[in-house]
Amino acid sequence: MTEVLEVVLRIVLVLGAFLVLPLLVGQTEHKAMAHMQSRLGPMYAGGFHGWAQLVADGVKFAQKEDVVPAAADRAVFKLAPAVAMIPYLVVLVAIPVGPGWVGHDLDAGLFFVLAVMGVGVLGALMAGWASANKFSLLGGLRTAAQLTAYELPFILAAASVAMAAGTLSLPGIVEAWEPWWLLWQLPGAVVFFVAGLAELQRPPFDMPVADSEIIFGAFTEYTGLRFAFFLLAEYAGIVVLCALTTVLFLGGWRGPFDDVLGVVWTLLKTLALAFVVIWLRVSYPRLREDQLQRLAWQGLVPVALGQLALTGVVAVMVS
Amino acid sequence: MKVPGAGLAKGLAVTLRTMGRRSVTAQYPDVKPELPPRSRGVIALLEENCTVCMLCARECPDWCIYIDSHKETIPAPPGGRERQRNVLDRFDIDFSLCMYCGICIEVCPFDALFWSPEFEYAELDIRDLTHGKDRLGQWMPTVPPPPAHDEHGVRPKELDAAHKAVDKAVEP
Numbered sequence: 041m042t043e044v045l046e047v048v049l050r051i052v053l054v055l056g057a058f059l060v061l062p063l064l065v066g067q068t069e070h071k072a073m074a075h076m077q078s079r080l081g082p083m084y085a086g087g088f089h090g091w092a093q094l095v096a097d098g099v100k101f102a103q104k105e106d107v108v109p110a111a112a113d114r115a116v117f118k119l120a121p122a123v124a125m126i127p128y129l130v131v132l133v134a135i136p137v138g139p140g141w142v143g144h145d146l147d148a149g150l151f152f153v154l155a156v157m158g159v160g161v162l163g164a165l166m167a168g169w170a171s172a173n174k175f176s177l178l179g180g181l182r183t184a185a186q187l188t189a190y191e192l193p194f195i196l197a198a199a200s201v202a203m204a205a206g207t208l209s210l211p212g213i214v215e216a217w218e219p220w221w222l223l224w225q226l227p228g229a230v231v232f233f234v235a236g237l238a239e240l241q242r243p244p245f246d247m248p249v250a251d252s253e254i255i256f257g258a259f260t261e262y263t264g265l266r267f268a269f270f271l272l273a274e275y276a277g278i279v280v281l282c283a284l285t286t287v288l289f290l291g292g293w294r295g296p297f298d299d300v301l302g303v304v305w306t307l308l309k310t311l312a313l314a315f316v317v318i319w320l321r322v323s324y325p326r327l328r329e330d331q332l333q334r335l336a337w338q339g340l341v342p343v344a345l346g347q348l349a350l351t352g353v354v355a356v357m358v359s
Numbered sequence: 360m361k362v363p364g365a366g367l368a369k370g371l372a373v374t375l376r377t378m379g380r381r382s383v384t385a386q387y388p389d390v391k392p393e394l395p396p397r398s399r400g401v402i403a404l405l406e407e408n409c410t411v412c413m414l415c416a417r418e419c420p421d422w423c424i425y426i427d428s429h430k431e432t433i434p435a436p437p438g439g440r441e442r443q444r445n446v447l448d449r450f451d452i453d454f455s456l457c458m459y460c461g462i463c464i465e466v467c468p469f470d471a472l473f474w475s476p477e478f479e480y481a482e483l484d485i486r487d488l489t490h491g492k493d494r495l496g497q498w499m500p501t502v503p504p505p506p507a508h509d510e511h512g513v514r515p516k517e518l519d520a521a522h523k524a525v526d527k528a529v530e531p
Contacts, residue, residue: 076374080384323370 051133054143058129062275063094064311069275069318070094076322097268104264111172112261120170121262121269124163127156128276135283136211138293138302149210150202153284154195160277161187161239164248167270168258179257182248182329183241189336190238190245196344197232200351201225201288214292222290224354228347229289231340233313236281238336240274242317244324247332282313396506398476399459401490402452403498408471411445415463415472423456424463425449450492455485475501 070093074081086092108114131153133143146152161183168180202208204225205216222229238245241257249257259270286292286309293302327335385392394400411428427449435441464472475498482488508515 072378075378075382078377078380078382078384080382080386083386319371319374323374324367 050143054132058132058276061279062272065278065314066094066275068315072315072318073322101264101268106264106266109172109261113170116166116170120163120167121266123166124160125269125273125276127160128273128280131156131280134210135287136214136292137306141303142211145211148208150198150208154198158191160273163273164258171261173261175254176258176260178254179248183258186238186248186332189333190235193231193336193340193344194235194239196348197228198288200228200347203351204355210287214287214294217291217294225289227343229285231344231347232289233285235340237317240277240281243321244327245332246326247329250326278314278317282310282317285313286310394476396503397474399461399474400476400478401480401498402464402495403473403475403502404450404492404495405471405499406447406492406496408469409447410469411447412468414466414468418462418466420460420462421456421458423453425451447492450495451489452495453489455488473502476503477501
């Protein structure tokens with residue numbers, strides 16, 4: 041009985057994190073981006089500095105009509121938002137936030153997380169194909185091109201950490217982590233974070249949803265709640281990417297007083313990284329399609345391979 | 360020497376610095392803007408000063424001032440003769456046509472027209488933008504006092520003339 045209760049509790053906690061953290065990141069984006077552009081951002085919703093803006097947005101999305109284009113592939117079109125959103129929810133289960141604080145401790149956690157995150161991008165592909173819209177199709181194809189280019193350095197960088205720690209378990213990686221890894225794994229960390237940004241199609245890698253060229257890419261035909269699900273998937277993706285970077289490269293819950301404050305450390309590092317994601321969005325212009333591909337194949341892949349070689353050499357020397 | 364990636368760092372620094380500064384957003388309906396003293400918001404009419412000389416209506420580049428008047432005879436005072444006076448019937452400014460050039464105010468020889476900084480008189484119907492003389496008169500209390508003379512500037516001739524007149528009256 042207690043076992044069932046524990047499972048239910050873990051699931052509720054993960055679901056709560058999935059619903060709260062993306063909103064927190066979204067609100068931070070609203071305000072931080074506004075102030076970086078010398079604006080104020082939302083000020084009315086909720087009374088105090090627009091804290092309820094995203095709640096108001098959610099209510100608005102729920103009220104909107106759910107339109108499916110006549111020529112669309114209805115089943116695929118309707119399924120796409122779920123395919124985009126649910127993988128991030130599933131990934132969240134495997135990410136440890138503190139010692140013993142994990143939805144489910146998987147032996148091959150890293151493998152599971154990377155595999156499932158790859159599924160999330162399929163949602164955008166399905167949406168692009170099923171919308172019966174040229175802009176959507178272009179956006180979907182760009183998503184596909186971006187995914188193939190950036191999945192490789194993403195996984196190579198993650199593999200480097202797994203090699204260093206000698207385990208695929210995410211809590212195991214955090215346990216094995218030492219502060220000097222920050223320097224040792226730095227190129228890998230940068231590659232992982234940048235490639236992750238590109239997979240999430242966040243600016244400056246938002247070519248697939250470039251609004252000034254192809255309206256909103258694969259999501260052009262979506263309205264109401266389904267569109268909101270895509271947005272939620274994007275912000276959940278930010279949370280997952282930042283949490284993963286924290287766990288793999290920044291030592292997760294490790295830090296001063298980590299036996300008490302472990303969870304706080306993870307959350308703090310994750311939110312700091314989420315701020316960096318927002319900061320990059322405000323600072324840099326969008327990369328062109330050819331620049332995107334060049335960065336991936338000529339920049340990130342060689343660096344990731346170099347990191348892998350370095351990790352191998354150092355790991356052998358240390359042991 | 361140019362450090363690779365220096366431009367990227369500079370870009371990040373600019374946004375971070377801007378985040379530390381106060382934002383420039385004016386929260387308009389909640390906080391009224393601070394307008395400069397000679398803002399051209401709306402034109403106010405001081406009806407008593409108007410002599411219906413029609414200069415403003417004639418000089419208006421887009422003909423947005425409409426004036427009607429009639430003559431009234433003032434009964435003769437003892438030992439004098441009857442005089443006639445112009446009485447203003449209608450003084451409309453159509454603010455949907457007005458281009459806020461201020462020529463009417465400049466040409467008015469009797470100081471009957473003034474700039475007021477009030478600007479919140481948008482209407483749902485364009486015809487309501489024609490302000491009659493009552494509405495124009497209601498703007499008068501919002502007209503700010505004229506700015507003080509520059510103490511190092513040339514003294515206004517009116518002031519000199521007045522002083523001269525006073526001096527002449529005091530020490531004949």
